[in-house]
Amino acid sequence: MVHEWQSQVVKNCGRPAFGDKFVCSLRDTEVEKSTLKLEVQCFDKYSRNAVLGEVRVALRDLKASQSLVLCEELQKSTKDVVGEVLVSLKCLPISQRREVGLLKAKTAPPCSTANKNVHARIDVSCRRHKQKPQKSRPRAHAPLIVFNETFLFHMPEPSAWDCTVLVSTCEADSDPRHLIGQATLGNTRASDAADHWHLMRKSVQQPVAKRHPLLI
Template identity: 50%
Template sequence: MCSAFENTSFRYLSLQIYLPFSDTLKYCLLALAIALFLAALIILACKMHQYYSYKSASTLKDKKLIGGSNAEKKTEGNILVKSLSPDFLEVARREQDSKIQHMQKEMEKLEVHLKPSPPSTESLDDLGSDSDRPQGPRGKLKFNLYYNRKAATLMLNVIEATDLPEYSRDPFVRVRVFSKADEPQSEVQSVIHECETRVVKNSRNPIFDEDFSFSLRDYPLSNSSLKLEVKDFDKYSRHTLIGEIRITLKDLKVSESLEFNEDLQDKTKDIIGEVLISLKCLPTAQKIEVGILKFKTSSSSIIKDRDVYARIDVFSNQHKQKHQKSSLRAKSKVTVFNETFLFSLPDPGKTHCLILISLYETLSTGKKLIGQTTLGNQKAQFKDSHWDLMMQTLRQPVADWHPLYI
């Protein structure tokens, strides 16, 4: 026990020999360490204060830049301009002037060739299909018709098309059966049946040989007609109309098969309803208000469980504005929308404007065009009384019925 105590005492004495520091020096070193630690804390606090001050100042500066006036922006621009050398500014101004002159010359060249586009009631799917094709023979379409009186069924066999134009590559036939309203003076029709043949690839003399059956039990044969449109299929763009044939079914002999081989004719329009449109001109705001109020069609064209909506396209001075759509409405004999839409119209008295109203119905496979109508002042030879009345009663809505074409 004594030897262990002696060993511990010896080690303590040896440690005192290897660390010959006085207590005063030890306390001085401790005080220095504490002072350095406090200095580090003070420096860290200063840096944190600078960081948060800089962050708040930059946020305030961004707000001022966003909400600042044009005068402040010009002042800052002038400061930047003054900081640049005169030689550099002179070179930059010369380059900018030369670019502006070049752009003006190009604009003048374009204005010579640009002409106002005529108004059109073409479908958005068929727009430009007829006007941009060379006029000439369109070819022929061969088909058979047979009407079964007992079953009140019309049988159609689309056989073939021959001698189609050179631009026709992938033709097909769209078939529509129309029924006219019972009102004697009304021109409104309804599409009671619609179908298409298959597409024949790379042929100017396509053979279809397809049969279709249409029930006419609820529609008088005297008020019905058949329309066959030969179109060129385009997967990525609009289908091109080649020509059409129209057959009035009242002249069709009952219970006798008839064969037709008719020349394809130009596109014709059918009125399938009316749409009530309101117009209001706001000259101070340089805007025009287009209202879609009601859509009216014949009772025979009512299809349940389908919704309809309107699309408005406005073209002003050859510039197409972003279209707008109405909300969905349940299709009925009279569909009420009561929605208005605003479009820009600078200088309404001089601006050429075309408004295209398109009505669509929704299907499980997508959408289907019901019909379209146009109004505006784009062509001087075709006066639009509705547009003229709007210009005479500024800031007041004016409503009128317009026929809907297909």
């Protein structure tokens, strides 16, 4: 992601008009491979914003030297793969805990030349009950980030198998928080994430590591 902006919030309106303007500079080579993504969200200050839809336009298809007005229908929002994260899971039934090991992450290098740090946040929820999130130590933003940290979460039976683990990588010193990508693990997730969860159940007290895509 090269640039990211957020418009003002328009309240209580079925046909909102924003009037925001955003400016960025791109080289010709960047224009050829860049896509403009417009995402409309339903704002909720107490929880995560619900995504209503998106519009994507390849910049190479536009005449950048002219002022354009686009009118497109919102499409179902999709996620983009921006990297991958290597995570280990370990079941500790005697202590009723699950160990989440954050090993490595591969991401695109930062767009600017400024030195930036990255941290990861681990969120665990069991049957809609969220446990206190835990954060990694900051690491330098690089194509390969080595964390090598473990996090313990209390997961009493039998609800432990209905849990979801969310791994979020963010720029540590940006305001507002700049999300790099997220990976979701759990029994009810896509096949790869579910396979990892099943292997953890079979390998009691042994860590099982697997790579998962970082999405945004």
